Amino acid sequence: MTDTLRNPILTGFNPDPSICRVGEDYYIATSTFEWYPGVQIHHSRDLANWQLASRPLVRAAQLDMRGNPDSCGIWAPCLSYADGLFWLIYTDMKRYEGNFKDGHNYLVTAPSVEGPWSAPVYLNSSGFDPSLFHDEDGRKWLVNLQWDYRQREGGDRFGGILLQEYDVERRCLIGPIRNIFAGTEMKLTEGPHLYRRDGWYHLLVAEGGTGYDHAVTMARSREITGPYEVHPDNPVLTTRQDPDNPLQRAGHADLVETPEGETWMVHLCSRPLPGTRRSPLGRETAIQKVQWGEDGWLRLAHGGSAPALEVPMPAVMPSAEQRPPAAEQNYAFQPGALPVDFQWLRTPEPGRLFSLDARPGFLRLFGRESVGSWFEQALVARRQDSWHCSAETELEFEPDDIQQFAGLIAYYNRFKFHYLAVSLNDEGDKVLGVMSCHDEWPSGRLDIAEPGVTLAPGLPVRLGLDIRERELQFRFAQGNDEWQPIGPVLDAGLLSDEGSGRAHGYFTGNFLGMAAHDISGRATPADFAGFRYRRRHR
Incomplete structure (x- = not known):
C-alpha cells in the first residue's frame, strides 16, 4: 500500500x-x-x-x-x-x-x-x-x-x-x-x-x-x-x-474536478534518457494536484510551477494503490481484431495491410509500399513504454527478390527506424540483415549492414530486440538454436522526438512491431506467430 x-x-x-x-x-x-x-x-x-x-x-x-x-x-x-x-x-x-x-x-x-x-x-x-x-x-x-x-x-x-x-x-x-x-x-x-x-x-x-x-x-x-x-x-x-x-517539456494541460471537490491537472511531459535530451518514449501524460487560492487563481498544490514525479494519492482512492503494468505481455493472434495495444499507419482500409483470418493463429501482413510510406505501409506495432525492454516474434516469409522484405522493426517515422528484415541477396539466398535510417536532412541516410546472415531454407526465424536506454541490439534464432546477436549495437536514442537532424522536431514516440514491404507491387505475404513484449528494470 x-x-x-x-x-x-x-x-x-x-x-x-x-x-x-x-x-x-x-x-x-x-x-x-x-x-x-x-x-x-x-x-x-x-x-x-x-x-x-x-x-x-x-x-x-x-x-x-x-x-x-x-x-x-x-x-x-x-x-x-x-x-x-x-x-x-x-x-x-x-x-x-x-x-x-x-x-x-x-x-x-x-x-x-x-x-x-x-x-x-x-x-x-x-x-x-x-x-x-x-x-x-x-x-x-x-x-x-x-x-x-x-x-x-x-x-x-x-x-x-x-x-x-x-x-x-x-x-x-x-x-x-x-x-x-x-x-x-x-x-x-x-x-x-x-x-x-x-x-x-x-x-x-x-x-x-x-x-x-x-x-x-x-x-x-x-x-x-x-x-x-x-x-x-x-x-x-x-x-x-x-x-x-x-x-x-511539461505543458498542454486540462483540468478535472472530483466528486469530493478536489481539482486535478493532467499535462503533457517527457522523460529524456539520462544525460540526454532524447525521449524515445515520446510525450506522455502526467497528473498533478492543484488547488484554488483565496484570490481565485489555480496553483499546484505542492507549490511552485514544476511538476512533481510523485503526488499524494487522490481522495477517490485513499485505501488503494497504483498498480504497475505487467512485466511481460504475450500476444496471440486470433481471427477477428488485433490485440488492443497495436496500431497501424494512416489508412482506414486495414484489410489491405493485414489479416488475422487468412491463416488462423498468425498475423499475415501483405507487403505494400516502402518503409516510411505516407500512404500504404504494412506495419503493425505497439508503443515502447519503458527505457529497458525487449520484443520478440516468429516469422515465416518467402521473398522472391530483393524488393521484398519483412521482419521486426523499431519505428519512429520514415527517417528514423531500425529494421531486422528477411529478404533475398543477389545470389537468391534468403538472408537476414539490419537496416537503419538516420534522420539527416533532407532525405535521411539508410545504412544496411552487409552481408547479413544466410538463413536455413524452410524454417521459421525468431526475431528479437533488446533496448537498454540508448542501446538497441537485434538478435535471431532458427530451429532449436540459441539466440545470437546480429548487426551492430544501434542508437536507440535516435528513435525520439529530439533525435533529429532535420529542420523541425516531431511529436510521436517509438513503436516496436512487425512489418512487411514489397516495393515490386506483388503484395507478398509475411506470417507472424505471436509477439512478446517485456519491460525490464535494467
Whole structure:
C-alpha cells in the first residue's frame, strides 16, 4: 500500500491529454497523430490506474490520413461530456512543415466512449487544438488557436485564441469569430480550454512550444469574450527553468474536478534518457494536484510551477494503490481484431495491410509500399513504454527478390527506424540483415549492414530486440538454436522526438512491431506467430 501516485500515469506516446469525468468515471483522450485508429481514450475510476477503453475514429468518413506527413494526423483532441453524450473534437492535420498548416477540425459524439460514434461534423480549418466548452446557460463555444502564416519580425505564427459559438441544432459554428487572447511573452499560444468558476471564465493554454520551454498559462475574465487577465504567478506549470526535473517539456494541460471537490491537472511531459535530451518514449501524460487560492487563481498544490514525479494519492482512492503494468505481455493472434495495444499507419482500409483470418493463429501482413510510406505501409506495432525492454516474434516469409522484405522493426517515422528484415541477396539466398535510417536532412541516410546472415531454407526465424536506454541490439534464432546477436549495437536514442537532424522536431514516440514491404507491387505475404513484449528494470 502506498499513499503516493507516481508519474507519468500514461506511459509511452500519449500526448496532449484532455480529461473529463462522468459520475465516478474518468476519461483521458490523447493524440495519435498518424497512427490508426485515431485518438486514444483511457478510463479510470481512481485517477491512478488507467485502461485503454476506445479508439473512436475507425471509419474513413471520420478519418483518412493516407498522404499525411509524419507527425500529422490527429492533433490534440478534446473530450467532454454534456447532455448525455460524449463530445470529441479533433484536428486532422494535413501539413506540418513550412509557413502553412492545413488542419481541419471536426466533432463526433457518442452515448458511450465505446460508441457508436457519429459521423463527423466539420467545424473549421482556422487553426489546430480545438476545444468545446459547455457553458452553464447551455450554450456551446469552440476555441482554437489561429494560425498566422505570415513571417513577422520578433513574432510567431500562433495568432491568438479564437472563440465562436456552436449551434447544436444546426450542427455548425455561428456568430462572430473573436480573438480573445493573444498570449504572453512566452509566445506559441495553443491548447486552449475554458472553465467557469465563481463567476469567472478561466482560460488555460499551452505556451512556449512543445519542447523544453513548454508551459501552462492561465488567464481569466468576467466575460467569455474577454478581456483576459494573466495569472499573477504565471506560468502555472513548466520545467523550462528546471533541467534536472525527471518530467521535462511539461505543458498542454486540462483540468478535472472530483466528486469530493478536489481539482486535478493532467499535462503533457517527457522523460529524456539520462544525460540526454532524447525521449524515445515520446510525450506522455502526467497528473498533478492543484488547488484554488483565496484570490481565485489555480496553483499546484505542492507549490511552485514544476511538476512533481510523485503526488499524494487522490481522495477517490485513499485505501488503494497504483498498480504497475505487467512485466511481460504475450500476444496471440486470433481471427477477428488485433490485440488492443497495436496500431497501424494512416489508412482506414486495414484489410489491405493485414489479416488475422487468412491463416488462423498468425498475423499475415501483405507487403505494400516502402518503409516510411505516407500512404500504404504494412506495419503493425505497439508503443515502447519503458527505457529497458525487449520484443520478440516468429516469422515465416518467402521473398522472391530483393524488393521484398519483412521482419521486426523499431519505428519512429520514415527517417528514423531500425529494421531486422528477411529478404533475398543477389545470389537468391534468403538472408537476414539490419537496416537503419538516420534522420539527416533532407532525405535521411539508410545504412544496411552487409552481408547479413544466410538463413536455413524452410524454417521459421525468431526475431528479437533488446533496448537498454540508448542501446538497441537485434538478435535471431532458427530451429532449436540459441539466440545470437546480429548487426551492430544501434542508437536507440535516435528513435525520439529530439533525435533529429532535420529542420523541425516531431511529436510521436517509438513503436516496436512487425512489418512487411514489397516495393515490386506483388503484395507478398509475411506470417507472424505471436509477439512478446517485456519491460525490464535494467
